[in-house]
Amino acid sequence: MTDQVSFEDIKELFRETDRRLDQRFMETDRKIKEVNLQIGHLGNRLGEFVEGVVRPGLVRLFRERGIEVHGTLRDVGGSRDGVACQVDLLVVNDTDAVAVEVKSRLGERDVDEHVERLGKLKLVFPVFASRRLLGAMGAMVIPDGAARYAEERGLFVIGQSGEDAVLLNAPGFSPRAW
Numbered sequence: 596m597t598d599q600v601s602f603e604d605i606k607e608l609f610r611e612t613d614r615r616l617d618q619r620f621m622e623t624d625r626k627i628k629e630v631n632l633q634i635g636h637l638g639n640r641l642g643e644f645v646e647g648v649v650r651p652g653l654v655r656l657f658r659e660r661g662i663e664v665h666g667t668l669r670d671v672g673g674s675r676d677g678v679a680c681q682v683d684l685l686v687v688n689d690t691d692a693v694a695v696e697v698k699s700r701l702g703e704r705d706v707d708e709h710v711e712r713l714g715k716l717k718l719v720f721p722v723f724a725s726r727r728l729l730g731a732m733g734a735m736v737i738p739d740g741a742a743r744y745a746e747e748r749g750l751f752v753i754g755q756s757g758e759d760a761v762l763l764n765a766p767g768f769s770p771r772a773w
Contacts, residue, residue: 652759652760652761653667653684653686653693653695653753653760654666654667654686656753656760656761656762657686657693659762660751660762662688662691662693662729663688663691664686664687664688664691664693665687665688666686666687666688667684667685667686667687668684668685668687669683669684670682670683671684671685671720673719673720674719675718675719675720675721676718678715678718678719679715679719680712680715680716680718680719680720681712682694682695682696682712682716683695683696683697684697684733686731687726689726690726690727691726691727691728691729692716692723692726692727692728692729693728693729693730693731693751694709694712694713694716694728694729694730694731695730695731695732695733695753696708696709696712696730696731696732696733697732697733697734698732698733698734699734699735699736700734700735700736700737700738701732701734701736701737701738701741701742701745701752702738702741703740703741703744705732705734705741706732706741706744706745706748706750709730709732709750710730710748710750713728713730713773714773716728716773717773727772728772728773729751729770729771729772729773730749730750730751730770730771730773731750731751731752731753732745732750732751732752732753733752733753733754733760734753734754735754735755737752737754737763742754742763746764746765746768748771749769749770749771749772750770750771751764751768751770752764
């Protein structure tokens, strides 16, 4: 007696294969989402680390540049009239505010996003409307091209030298005010 496979048997094999593939795809999708969440969490932790390195020296750095700031605010965010804005660090005094965005690695897109953010800050936070608003980018890794790009757009650039945060701008650098 010979075994014959019917057309229906073949169709059932294909259906079973499709079901198994669908299950594997769903499991793979679930694992990818889980890994993405873990990477996002790690990225946030790295950002917190960089912020922790940059923040302690900010008042000193800006005072050395003649901006007599006296305090820092962390994770300042809000929205007003449909416009949202969030800043990692805000260094302030009665007449000035320096909005500092912190990244693990500085890129040109980060600079562009921060310049856009600076344009919204006074609208979202009218308490700063009468203050001179300056911008800064802080990062652990700062490619030369990104540092130049930020400086050309009027931003302070904060990097690391040993255990201290340092301003990388040229001594005669004049920041843009928003």
